[in-house]
Amino acid sequence: MTAAESTSAPATDRAPDPVFRTAGPADVPALVALVESAYRGESSRAGWTTEAHLLEGQRTDAAAVAELLGRPDSVVLLVERDGAPAACCHLERRGPAAYFGMFSVSPAIQGGGLGRRVLARAEEWARAAWGSTAMEMTVIEQRADLIAWYERRGFARTGEFEPFPYGDERFGVPLRSDLRFAKLVKPLAPQAG
Known part of the structure; x- marks a missing residue:
């Protein structure tokens, strides 16, 4: 993927095609x-x-996002519609895998297929830029609906968990005491020659 990609669409009543680009400071x-x-x-x-x-x-x-942008082998993909942010995700190379996180789609347009497109573009980017053979992520275990969405897109639970960072309000203030992250992995097909 280039730093900025867009496609032109004929004038219709449908939403404008999204522009995918890498985010900067x-x-x-x-x-x-x-x-x-x-x-x-x-x-x-x-x-x-x-x-x-x-x-x-x-x-x-802002400090956490700026830190992600400044890491080596780390990129934030930003998706815009009509010049406004519509979705984003963070990718980070971790050996042969790419970590996928900070995946967000504007609530006003969720359910319209943009999330699937962002995930597909992220997988494509990780394969092309880093030769990644897998995509990894962590999801709060209690988000069964979200985990099911990822499973329908080829991710599988690994049976591994990471603790929630209780006491660190940079990540939020938990409303329950049993939160933890489930690790999911999806193998990535080699990039077509």
């Missing part, structure tokens, strides 16, 4: 607002990815 405020809107607070309840029933407080902040 100037995008940090928009990325934070997008992620927060998809997961926390009242605005997140408009979509199905909300974690507001599990966590209060922030999902991320």
